[in-house]
Amino acid sequence: MSYSSLEQCLLDLEKNGMLVRIKQETDPYLEMASIQLRMYEAKGPAILFEQVKGSKFRAASNIFGTIERSKFIFRDTLKTVQQLIELKENPMEALKHPLQNIQTGLAALHALPLKNPFQKPVLYEEIKISDLPLITHWKNDGGAFVTLPQVYTEDFDQPGIMKSNLGMYRIQLNGNDYIKDKEIGLHYQLHRGIGVHQTKANKAGQPLKVSCFVGGPPAHAVAAVMPLPEGMSEMTFAGLLGGRRFRYCYDNGFCISTDADFIITGTIENNQTKPEGPFGDHLGYYSLQHPFPLLKIHKVYARKNAIWSFTVVGRPPQEDTSFGQLIHELTGNAIQQEIPGLKEVHAVDAAGVHPLLLAIGSERYTPYLQTKQPSELLTIANRILGTGQLSLAKFLFITADDSQQLSAQHVLEFMTYMLERIDLTRDIHFQTNTSIDTLDYSGTGLNTGSKVIFAAYGDPLRSLCTEVPSCLLQFKAQLCMPGVVAIQTNRFISYDETQQEIERLNAQLLSSVSALQSTPFIILCDDAAFTSATLGNYVWVTYTRSNPAYDIYGIDAFTSHKHWGCRGSLIIDARIKPHHAPPLELDPTTEKKVDRFFAKGGELAQWG
Numbered sequence: 386m387s388y389s390s391l392e393q394c395l396l397d398l399e400k401n402g403m404l405v406r407i408k409q410e411t412d413p414y415l416e417m418a419s420i421q422l423r424m425y426e427a428k429g430p431a432i433l434f435e436q437v438k439g440s441k442f443r444a445a446s447n448i449f450g451t452i453e454r455s456k457f458i459f460r461d462t463l464k465t466v467q468q469l470i471e472l473k474e475n476p477m478e479a480l481k482h483p484l485q486n487i488q489t490g491l492a493a494l495h496a497l498p499l500k501n502p503f504q505k506p507v508l509y510e511e512i513k514i515s516d517l518p519l520i521t522h523w524k525n526d527g528g529a530f531v532t533l534p535q536v537y538t539e540d541f542d543q544p545g546i547m548k549s550n551l552g553m554y555r556i557q558l559n560g561n562d563y564i565k566d567k568e569i570g571l572h573y574q575l576h577r578g579i580g581v582h583q584t585k586a587n588k589a590g591q592p593l594k595v596s597c598f599v600g601g602p603p604a605h606a607v608a609a610v611m612p613l614p615e616g617m618s619e620m621t622f623a624g625l626l627g628g629r630r631f632r633y634c635y636d637n638g639f640c641i642s643t644d645a646d647f648i649i650t651g652t653i654e655n656n657q658t659k660p661e662g663p664f665g666d667h668l669g670y671y672s673l674q675h676p677f678p679l680l681k682i683h684k685v686y687a688r689k690n691a692i693w694s695f696t697v698v699g700r701p702p703q704e705d706t707s708f709g710q711l712i713h714e715l716t717g718n719a720i721q722q723e724i725p726g727l728k729e730v731h732a733v734d735a736a737g738v739h740p741l742l743l744a745i746g747s748e749r750y751t752p753y754l755q756t757k758q759p760s761e762l763l764t765i766a767n768r769i770l771g772t773g774q775l776s777l778a779k780f781l782f783i784t785a786d787d788s789q790q791l792s793a794q795h796v797l798e799f800m801t802y803m804l805e806r807i808d809l810t811r812d813i814h815f816q817t818n819t820s821i822d823t824l825d826y827s828g829t830g831l832n833t834g835s836k837v838i839f840a841a842y843g844d845p846l847r848s849l850c851t852e853v854p855s856c857l858l859q860f861k862a863q864l865c866m867p868g869v870v871a872i873q874t875n876r877f878i879s880y881d882e883t884q885q886e887i888e889r890l891n892a893q894l895l896s897s898v899s900a901l902q903s904t905p906f907i908i909l910c911d912d913a914a915f916t917s918a919t920l921g922n923y924v925w926v927t928y929t930r931s932n933p934a935y936d937i938y939g940i941d942a943f944t945s946h947k948h949w950g951c952r953g954s955l956i957i958d959a960r961i962k963p964h965h966a967p968p969l970e971l972d973p974t975t976e977k978k979v980d981r982f983f984a985k986g987g988e989l990a991q992w993g
Contacts, residue, residue, distance in 0.1 A: 386458075386460065386461050386628075387461065387462075387627060387628035387629040388458075388602045388603065388604075388627065388629070389602065389629060389644060390506075390600075390601065390602065390644060390646070390688075391445065391600040391601055391602065391603065391646055391692050391694060392690065392692055394448070394458060394602065394603050395431065395433055395445055395448075395692070397458075398430070398431050398448075398454070398457075398458075399433075401457070402430070403430045403431060403454055403457065404430050404431040404432070404433060405429070405430050405431070405432055405433070405988070405989065406432075406433045406435055406988075407420070407432060407433070407434050407435060407436075407982065407988050407989070408435050408436065408988065409436065409988065410436040410437075410438050411434050411436065411437060411438065412438045412978075413437055413438060413439065413440070413444075413518050413519055413520040413521065413529070414520075414521045415521060415522070415523075415524065415972055415975040416975055416978060416979055417434060417437070417444065417446070417518075417520055417695075418520065418521070418522040418523070418697045419971065419972075419975050419976060419979045420432065420446075420979055420982060420989070421446045421447055421695075421696065421697045421704075422697055422699065422703075422971075423979070423983065423989075423992070424446075424447050424450065424989070424992055425447055425450050425697075425702075425703060425704055427992040428450070428451055429447065429450065429989070429991075429992040430447065430450075430454075431445060431446070431447045431448045431450065431454065432445065432446050432447050433445050433692070434446075434518075437518045437693075439518075439519065440516060440517060440518040440519070440693075441516070442516070442517065442518055442687065442691055442692070442693050443690075443691075443692045443693070444518045444520070444692065444693040444694070444695060445692050445693070445694050445695075446694070446695050446696055446697070446704075447696075447704060448603060448694065449603070449606075449607075449696075449704055449707045449708060449711070450704050450707060451707060452707050452710040452711060452714070454707075455707050455708075455710070455711045456711070456714070458603050459603075459604070459607075459626055459627075459711075461628055462604075462625065462626055462627065462628045463626075463714070463715070465625070466625050466626055466715055467714070467715060467717060469625065470715065470716060470717060470719060495624040495625055495627070495628055495629060495630050496621040496622070496624045496625045496630075497621070497624065497630060498546050498547075498618070498620045498621065498624065498630060498631040498632075498633055499630040499631065499632050499633070500632075500633060500634060501632040501633060501634055501643050502634045504632075504643060505634055505641065505643045506643060506644070506688045506689065507601075507641060507642065507643055507644070507645045507646065507647070507648050507686055507687070507688045508636065508641065508643075508648075508686050508688075509686070509687060509688045509689045509691075510686065510687055510689075511684060511685065511686055512685050512686065512687050513566045513685060514558055514559070514565070514566045514569065514649070514682065514685055515559070515565060515566050516685075516687075517529075517558065517647070517685075517693060518693045518695075519558055519559060520532075520693075520695055522664075522665055522697050522698075522699075523664075523665030523671070523699070523969055524970075524972045524975075525663050525665070525671055525967070526560075526662075526663060526664055526665055526671075527557060527560045527561050527660075527661070527662050527663050527664065527674060528557050528558060528559040528560020528561060528563075529557070529558045529559050529560070530555055530556060530557050530558065530664060531555065531556040531558060531597065531599060531695070532555065532695050532696050532697065532698065533553070533599065533606050533694045533695055533696055534553060534554065534555065534556050534597050534598070534599060534609070535551050535552075535553065535597065535598040535599070535601075535605055535606060535608075535609040535642070535645075536551065536552050536553070536554045536556070536571070536573075536579060536595060536596075536597050536609070537549060537550070537551050537595070537596040537597070537598060537640050537642070538550050538578070538579045538582040538583075538593060538594070538595055538596075539582065539594070539640065540581075540582055540585065541582060541585040541586045541589055541591065541593070542585055546618060546620055546631075546633060546640065547618050547620075547621075548618065549618055549619075549620065549640070550578030550579055550581075550582060550618075550619070551605075551608055551609045551618075551619035551620060551623075552573065552578060552579055552609055552610075552619075553606070553609040553610045554571060554572055554573035554579060555572045555664060556569055556570065556571055556572070556597060556649075556680075557569060557570035557572070557661050557662070557664070561659065561660050561661070561674070562659050562660060563659065563679075566682065567681065567682050568659070568679055568680065568681060568682065569649070569651070569679075569680050569682065570659060570660075570661035570677055570678070570679065570680070571595065571653065571661075571677060571678045571679075571680045572661050572662070572664075572677045573677075573678070579595075583653060583678070586653075587655070587656060592652035592653060592654040592655075593652060593653045593654075594638060594639050594640075594650070594651075594652055595650070595651055595652065595653060595680055596639050596640050596641065596642070596648060596649070596650050597648070597649040597650075597651075598642040598645040598647070598648055599645060599646055599647040599648075599649075599693060599694060600645055600646025600647055600691065600692055600693065600694045601642055601644045601645035601646060602623070602627045602629060602644055603627075604623045604624075604626040604627030604628075604629075605623045605627070605631070605642065605644075605645070606694070607623075607626055607708070607711065607712075608620070608622045608623035608626065610708055610712070611712060611715075612712070612716075612773055612774060620633070626715075631644075632644050636650070636684070637650075637683065637684070639683065639684075641686075645688070646687065646688050646691040646692050646693065646694070647685070647686065647687050647688075647691055647693065648684075648685070648686045648687075649680075649682065649684075649685050650682075650683040650684050650685075651680040651681050651682045651683045652680070652681050652683065653678045653679065653680055653681075654681065656678075657678070657679045657681075658676035658677055658678055658679055659676065659677075659679045660674045660675065660676055660677075661674065661675065661676070661677035662674040662675060662677075663966075665698065665699055665969045666698055666699075666824050667698040667699070667701065667703065667705055667737055667738065667824070668700075668737035668739075668740070668824055668825065668929050669699060669700025669701070669737060669925060669929065669968055669969055670826065670929070670965070670966040670967060670968050670969060671966045671967055671969065672823075672824045672826075672966060673826065673966050675831060699969050700737075700925065700968070700969060701734045701735055701736075701737060701738070701925075702734055702735070706734050709732070709734060709738065720772070720775075723772065724765060724768045724769060724772065725765075725768075726746050726747040726749065726761055726764070726765045727744065727745075727746050727747075727765050727768070727769070728745045728746060728747065728786075729744065729745040729792065729793045729794075730742060730743070730744040730745075730769060730775065730793060731743045731744070731793035731794050731796075731799075732775070732778070733796060733924060733928075735796070735920070735921040735924045735925055736924045736925055736927075736928040736929060737825075737925070737928075737929055739774070739777040739778060739779075739821075739822045739824075739825065740778065740779045740780060740822075740825065740827075740928045740929050741778065741779070741780045741782075741924065741928040742769065742775060742778040742780070742781045742782070743782050743783075743793040743796065743799050743800075744765070744766070744769060744781065744782070744783040744784075744793060745783070745784060745785065745786055745791060745792075745793050746761065746762045746765040746766075746783055746784070746785055747761055747762075747765070747785055748760060748761050748762060748785040748842055749761060756843060757842055757843030757844065758808075758811070758842060758843055759783075759785075759812060759840035759841065759842045761785075762783050762784070762785060762840045762842055763814065763838070763840055765783065766781055766783050766814075766838045766840055769781060769783070770816070770836060770838075776820075777820075777821060777822040777825075778836065779821055779825070779827070779834065779835070779836050779837070779928065779931075779932070779933055780836070780837055780839070780928050780933065781836070781837070781838045781839070782799070782800070782803050782839045782841075783838065783839070783840050783841075784799075784802060784803055784806065784840070784841050784842055785842045786802070796920060796924065797866060797920055800866065800869075801849065801866070801867055801868070803839065803841050804847075804849055804867070804868040804869070804905045804906065805845040805846065805847060805848070805849060805868075806841040806842065806843055806844070806845055806846055807839060807841040807846070807905060808841065808846060809905060809939065809950055809951050809952070809953075809954075809955050810943075810950040810951070810952060811950060812839060812840050812841050813837060813838075813839060813937075813949060813950055813955070814837065814838040814839075814840065815835060815836070815837050815838075815933060815934055815937075815949065816835060816836040816837070816838075817835045817934045818833070818835065818934075819833075819834065819835060819836060820832050820833065820834075821833065821834035821835075821836070825929070826964065826965050826966040827929065827930060827931055827932045827936075827962075827965065828932050829932065829935070834932045834933075834934075835932055835933045835934035835935070836933060837933035837934075837937065847868075847902050847903055847905070848903060849867035849868030849903055849904075849905075850864070850867065850868060850870070850903040850904050851864070851867055852864060853870055854870070854897075854900055854901065854903065854904055855900070856894060856897035856900050856901065857870055857872065857904070857907075859893075860872045860873075860874075861873035861874075861913050862913060863913040863914060863916070863917035864917060865908065865916060865917045865920075865923040866920060866923060868903065868904060868905050868906060869904070869905075869906040869907075869908065869923065870904050870906075870907050870908070871907075871908045871909075871910050871913040871916040871917045871923070872907060872908065872909055872910070872913060873910060873911065873912060873913035873914075874886070874909050874910075874960070876911060876960065876961075877958070877960040877961065877962045877963070880935065883958060887938045887956065890940075890956070891940055891941070891942075894940050894953060894954075895940065895941055895953070897953075898940060898941055898952055898953040901940060901953045901954045904954050905954060905955060906954065906955055906956075906957065907940075907954045907955070907956045907957070908923070908926070908927050908956075908957050908959050909956060909957070909958045909959060909960055910926055910927075910959050910960060911960050911961055916959070926959050927957055927959045928959075930959040930960065930961060930962075930965065931957050931958060931959050936957060936958040936959070937955065937956070937957055937958075938951075938955075938956040938958065939951025939952075939953060939954065939955050939956060940952070940953025940954050940956070941953045
């Protein structure tokens with residue numbers, strides 16, 4: 386269905402039993418976020434908050450809360466978009482089957498943005514930042530944030546909508562040192578499209594004009610997170626996915642999405658920054674306070690009966706998980722087409738997406754080798770770590786599967802397959818002093834850390850332990866999964882102290898190298914019972930709390946011609962370090978307040 390507004394989408398969801406209204410007043414400070422978290426966990430419907438304390442505007446969340454609901458919203462266009470992406474990767478298909486693809490070609494007409502200077506529902510009234518639903522999501526957040534923004538900028542050298550960028554970069558609306566209603570914070574990484582635009586504007590000595598759209602047809606929010614090639618306008622994709630051309634006009638030189646619910650316009654001038662954050666982020670920790678661009682407010686507008694859309698991010702899975710699933714549905718094999726030999730890649734949501742990648746590649750060019758070993762896989766791995774957002778990964782596990790039955794989507798089976806085959810003396814490859822995700826605080830500084838590639842291929846080398854080996858019973862040890870044991874030890878003090886601990890551990894276990902062959906990975910952690918309780922806990926703790934070059938050790942480790950390996954178990958120190966950001970925790974007082982909605986007789990009792 387082609388939606389012309391967010392409200393039209395929400396009414397359609399309600400008609401089909403996919404939306405619930407909360408009529409009593411809700412507090413934007415923690416309470417609304419807590420409701421969203423619970424409803425997502427319960428796989429509940431979208432939510433329309435009809436009375437937001439302190440604001441006349443309604444708010445909606447959990448719109449994309451399940452992949453089924455996301456696919457329902459785009460039920461009339463999803464297949465067409467998939468076909469268009471496939472045709473882009475294989476244009477000969479259109480020539481071979483022109484009649485079958487004519488409808489797809491006609492649908493592509495929606496990609497052309499429509500300049501709409503006469504109908505401007507979003508300019509219905511001018512408001513202030515303080516009039517908005519100022520939603521604070523986590524107790525230690527620096528203020529209220531926009532969590533589903535569509536941030537629009539244009540290329541200073543090539544102005545116009547076709548060379549523009551639309552991205553989902555978080556926005557802090559109040560708190561810290563921001564002047565009320567005059568300044569807000571804009572958080573983004575400089576390698577993003579908006580960073581390129583800011584660099585060009587700075588070089589020209591001109592302010593960068595920024596428009597932030599909130600709400601509007603749901604296709605617009607998806608377009609803002611879609612990993613499109615640089616130079617391709619997200620507005621064209623929004624039109625394709627929404628089945629409705631992206632409508633826009635200009636107001637005082639600022640681009641306006643006329644179908645949006647809210648518009649915030651402003652400028653970034655002369656690299657001015659102010660402290661932004663903290664913010665409870667998608668890794669399950671706070672991203673801390675750092676200087677980020679300062680957006681000076683020009684105008685704020687709202688359409689009649691506007692609805693503020695928001696989500697809550699935190700330890701995955703959360704609603705942004707569904708965004709990832711939808712993108713995967715849409716793009717299909719696009720990454721595989723871009724990287725020769727790559728069959729599948731999976732960013733593990735339970736680890737916060739960026740820290741951990743699982744990949745399946747090919748080993749096609751090594752028939753002369755006497756034993757199977759990674760070769761082409763290493764070439765593919767380097768391509769993966771040099772491609773788009775995949776480059777943010779810290780841990781990349783990659784293998785080849787001759788049986789073609791393995792799937793990177795099945796984390797336990799994939800990791801088991803890898804650990805059965807990995808040669809710890811040969812298959813570990815580090816990249817040191819490199820860039821990682823800005824939101825990841827496991828590294829040595831903001832945006833700075835390391836990466837490791839585990840590339841394993843060939844016949845199984847070992848059977849994995851299914852209980853804690855006897856040589857590890859002297860420790861507080863728990864089995865996380867076959868072949869992986871968590872050891873609870875003293876809290877982290879320093880890397881010098883850790884080196885001494887590893888030396889003592891190595892001395893204790895050196896005589897047990899043979900017995901440890903069934904245990905390729907040992908995880909040092911603060912709480913072995915928690916780390917081993919679920920596969921999700923193991924993945925989250927291990928791969929979000931470690932910096933490969935600093936936190937990987939080994940029993941009977943060695944360095945030969947700059948290559949590091951170990952003859953016994955590999956050790957990952959996944960303890961919380963002093964420089965790490967604190968994990969997110971629910972506020973007990975707020976949780977008790979929210980219980981009323983889910984109690985018997987409450988508006989959300991069905992999902993309690």
